Amino acid sequence: xxxxxxxxxxxxxxxxxxxxxxxxxxxxxxxxxxxxxxxxxxxxxxxxxxxxxxxxxxxxxxxxxxxxxxxxxxxxxxxxxxxxxxxxxxxxxxxxxxxxxxxxxxxxxxxxxxxxxxxxxxxxxxxxxxxxxxxxxxxxxxxxxxxxxxxxxxxxxxxxxxxxxxxxxxxxxxxxxxxxxxxxxxxxxxxxxxxxxxxxxxxxxxxxxxxxxxxxxxxxxxxxxxxxxxxxxxxxxxxxxxxxxxxxxxxxxxxxxxxxxxxxxxxxxxxxxxxxxxxxxxxxxxx
Amino acid sequence: xxxxxxxxxxxxxxxxxxxxxxxxxxxxxxxxxxxxxxxxxxxxxxxxxxxxxxxxxxxxxxxxxxxxxxxxxxxxxxxxxxxxxxxxxxxxxxxxxxxxxxxxxxxxxxxxxxxxxxxxxxxxxxxxxxxxxxxxxxxxxxxxxxxxxxxxxxxxxxxxxxxxxxxxxxxxxxxxxxxxxxxxxxxxxxxxxxxxxxxxxxxxxxxxxxxxxxxxxxxxxxxxxxxxxxxxxxxxxxxxxxxxxxxxxxxxxxxxxxxxxxxxxxxxxxxxxxxxxxxxxxxxxxxxxxxxxxxxxxxxxxxxxxxxxxxxxxxxxxxxxxxxxxxxxxxxxxxxxxxxxxxxxxxxxxxxxxxxxxxxxxxxxxxxxxxxxxxxxxxxxxxxxxxxxxxxxxxxxxxxxxxxxxxxxxxxxxxxxxxxxxxxxxxxxxxxxxxxxxxxxxxxxxxxxxxxxxxxxxxxxxxxxxxxxxxxxxxxxxxxxxxxxxxxxxxxxxxxxxxxxxxxxxxxxxxxxxxxxxxxxxxxxxxxxxxxxxxxxxxxxxxxxxxxxxxxxxxxxxxxxxxxxxxxxxxxxxxxxxxxxxxxxxxx
Ligand SMILES: Cc1ncc(C[n+]2csc(CCOP(=O)(O)OP(=O)(O)O)c2C)c(N)n1
Ligand code: SF4
Ligand SMILES: [Mg+2]
Numbered sequence: 001x002x003x004x005x006x007x008x009x010x011x012x013x014x015x016x017x018x019x020x021x022x023x024x025x026x027x028x029x030x031x032x033x034x035x036x037x038x039x040x041x042x043x044x045x046x047x048x049x050x051x052x053x054x055x056x057x058x059x060x061x062x063x064x065x066x067x068x069x070x071x072x073x074x075x076x077x078x079x080x081x082x083x084x085x086x087x088x089x090x091x092x093x094x095x096x097x098x099x100x101x102x103x104x105x106x107x108x109x110x111x112x113x114x115x116x117x118x119x120x121x122x123x124x125x126x127x128x129x130x131x132x133x134x135x136x137x138x139x140x141x142x143x144x145x146x147x148x149x150x151x152x153x154x155x156x157x158x159x160x161x162x163x164x165x166x167x168x169x170x171x172x173x174x175x176x177x178x179x180x181x182x183x184x185x186x187x188x189x190x191x192x193x194x195x196x197x198x199x200x201x202x203x204x205x206x207x208x209x210x211x212x213x214x215x216x217x218x219x220x221x222x223x224x225x226x227x228x229x230x231x232x233x234x235x236x237x238x239x240x241x242x243x244x245x246x247x248x249x250x251x252x253x254x255x256x257x258x259x260x261x262x263x264x265x266x267x268x269x270x271x272x273x274x275x276x277x278x279x280x281x282x283x284x285x286x287x
Numbered sequence: 288x289x290x291x292x293x294x295x296x297x298x299x300x301x302x303x304x305x306x307x308x309x310x311x312x313x314x315x316x317x318x319x320x321x322x323x324x325x326x327x328x329x330x331x332x333x334x335x336x337x338x339x340x341x342x343x344x345x346x347x348x349x350x351x352x353x354x355x356x357x358x359x360x361x362x363x364x365x366x367x368x369x370x371x372x373x374x375x376x377x378x379x380x381x382x383x384x385x386x387x388x389x390x391x392x393x394x395x396x397x398x399x400x401x402x403x404x405x406x407x408x409x410x411x412x413x414x415x416x417x418x419x420x421x422x423x424x425x426x427x428x429x430x431x432x433x434x435x436x437x438x439x440x441x442x443x444x445x446x447x448x449x450x451x452x453x454x455x456x457x458x459x460x461x462x463x464x465x466x467x468x469x470x471x472x473x474x475x476x477x478x479x480x481x482x483x484x485x486x487x488x489x490x491x492x493x494x495x496x497x498x499x500x501x502x503x504x505x506x507x508x509x510x511x512x513x514x515x516x517x518x519x520x521x522x523x524x525x526x527x528x529x530x531x532x533x534x535x536x537x538x539x540x541x542x543x544x545x546x547x548x549x550x551x552x553x554x555x556x557x558x559x560x561x562x563x564x565x566x567x568x569x570x571x572x573x574x575x576x577x578x579x580x581x582x583x584x585x586x587x588x589x590x591x592x593x594x595x596x597x598x599x600x601x602x603x604x605x606x607x608x609x610x611x612x613x614x615x616x617x618x619x620x621x622x623x624x625x626x627x628x629x630x631x632x633x634x635x636x637x638x639x640x641x642x643x644x645x646x647x648x649x650x651x652x653x654x655x656x657x658x659x660x661x662x663x664x665x666x667x668x669x670x671x672x673x674x675x676x677x678x679x680x681x682x683x684x685x686x687x688x689x690x691x692x693x694x695x696x697x698x699x700x701x702x703x704x705x706x707x708x709x710x711x712x713x714x715x716x717x718x719x720x721x722x723x724x725x726x727x728x729x730x731x732x733x734x735x736x737x738x739x740x741x742x743x744x745x746x747x748x749x750x751x752x753x754x755x756x757x758x759x760x761x762x763x764x765x766x767x768x769x770x771x772x773x774x775x776x777x778x779x780x781x782x783x784x785x786x787x788x789x790x791x792x793x794x795x796x797x798x799x800x801x802x803x804x805x806x807x808x809x810x811x812x813x814x815x816x817x818x819x820x821x822x823x824x825x826x827x828x829x830x831x832x833x834x835x836x837x838x839x840x841x842x843x844x845x846x847x848x849x850x851x852x853x854x855x856x857x858x859x860x861x862x863x864x865x866x867x868x869x870x871x872x873x874x875x
Pocket of ligand 1: 123
């Protein structure tokens, strides 16, 4: 079936209501292409979406999907993947969803290294709630709830991921469709937790982290001598606060996903009509 | 001499109280005696008084009483803590050589047995066995054949090698002989043994075993007393049935992981206590609106906040019934005894999948830590029935697709229950969401669809109310003027209380209710009684409130939930329309 799958098969019949020009269009297109290019189809794909403008992606894509509670998309994806490792599980959400209310889950999902993909649509703002500071907003970025800027340094999600033992850490830019698709595809193919932070500009509420800004500053790691399998290379790129990088920043080629380490490969949905055959043994344990 | 014997060992947390008590309980059970155990404990691992108590009889026992016949006291405080339960003729076994026990005063009317537990243990091979010496002493005092202890010592220590097993047997015998030869403890306890084989387990073990029997494959949780032992029971065991236990980073993650697993088609459960259920509340509504079958277990402990984490309470009834913003259709089931922790768990999984909705399985601390003996056939696995509800596969999926070939996971069938397609089923791809949605799972704010979907989800509870049995257990005198009603683990104590009341000449009809929502309609029973008393472990009477609510004179209701506020002219019309309509008298 996969050879006939086109990326448009992953489109639902709902027209996106994102603002014209929103970065999320490009982010979603790349995700759909990457899914199709890796031989997936909507019936074996499970998308978990967070809450935010970004989270609407669950509605605009066609696949098995759950649009859950703000910040909790990753645990849902982990539960789904572990109980059916045959599914392609992709989790997507915003920077607020992933790095603020869901920050705890982010760290632990990275550590757990389940074989799934996590795409953060990072616009450095809370879009859906109409423009408040997000954890990736700049220190002096003025918003309705931070008139003089949040006065806290932005989090560095890539550094968080590296510190938590991430095995695949990447960054892309929604308007560089080809590179973005390639990078998400690599994340899908990675054996473990494939994490991609996507610069996905909000044209309505963020006038500093704009398309022009990213176009002017972004450095493509594939055009440098960066070696993503080299931890030290990755560390210096990630800690270099002056640059916006795109590309695979770090990949641990020896990564063995949690599901595989735990010997999980079969779906858990089929069970017998009654108690398991040897269930009386469970009772006898209590003699 | 009473038919039951009440025995306890107490000391500091970390003194091995639990494992010693368990060895004795198992020995009694192996000897064909019934056992009911309970624990006094502090939440600290070391430091703080703790005790393991056993009530034993040849007849079934399922409650505790305020009477202690034999006490092994490793600390002076153990005696103080139990003074109100000790009585004339109670035996206290202690080690007067222990520096902290040298000044212990045993009340005159009691029998103090000063046994050099530590020295005798050293003679047997190591001071660590002093508790076992005490068990041997207890065997002698209670006239319990010490051979019965050997089997449970083997069970407990066989992993450590035969030499250790033999040393422990020797330690027990040294304790026995010391009492026989050196002490004047002429008691006439008759510890009759039988040929019956019993199993000994607590409520959390029964609940965990029920989950496996029911086909649970995924469990996620975050450690919290007293729910943790469910996770500990399932760890290792669930794996051997192709399942997985995951220790999540918090309860928010725990319930969401279980939700994800349930969406993938696995029978899934999470369990928690105390503040853990507060964190999970956030996700209750999502479970219900996405129509995901999920069993959420709350082993209640004393609250609010951190409360008394190792103490009993039934304070979460309102939380289970009403927790979560908005209106969350659900079932609430509360097992009333330890064997029911097994059977009601199986029922909870069936309800969850048949009606694709959250099921709250509400247990409590008392049941979770108490062990009770049962004939093994109490848990007859051949009786277990699994009902997975409306699951569709590749072949039947087209019956549930619309004209565009789209699968309709929230199709509003008359019974409220829609088809379910596990991810991976060809032709079944669909989304679902915590946002209000249409039959395809797509977000909507259309007022008609909103009403259709709210009604559909509620209809599932109404359908279940009709189709399932929401019965209760009844004891005592059916025609008595006094009706006592309780829910949860009070059943055992109340059943035994009936006997005491009868001795005093008070006849009581007792109804024990395992279903909180929906629940049996008790209006007639309540009407028929002169006095109705509701028994529950909380301060305000949460279940009593419900029963009062059920038997209230009915009011008429005007409701609106399409997302638009009441308008004045509309309200006037609605109220006009209600006038003259009969009120429905119908309990939940
Ligand atoms: C528990 C909870 N708190 C607050 C909200 C309100 N809320 C919805 S989306 C959002 C932030 C969205 O920001 P982000 O995750 O960056 O997504 P974006 O809209 O920028 O794509 C907030 C605070 C909510 N839905 N749930
Ligand atoms: S508000 Fe910003 S993030 Fe939201 S849709 Fe509009 S442009 Fe996109
Ligand atoms: Mg954002």
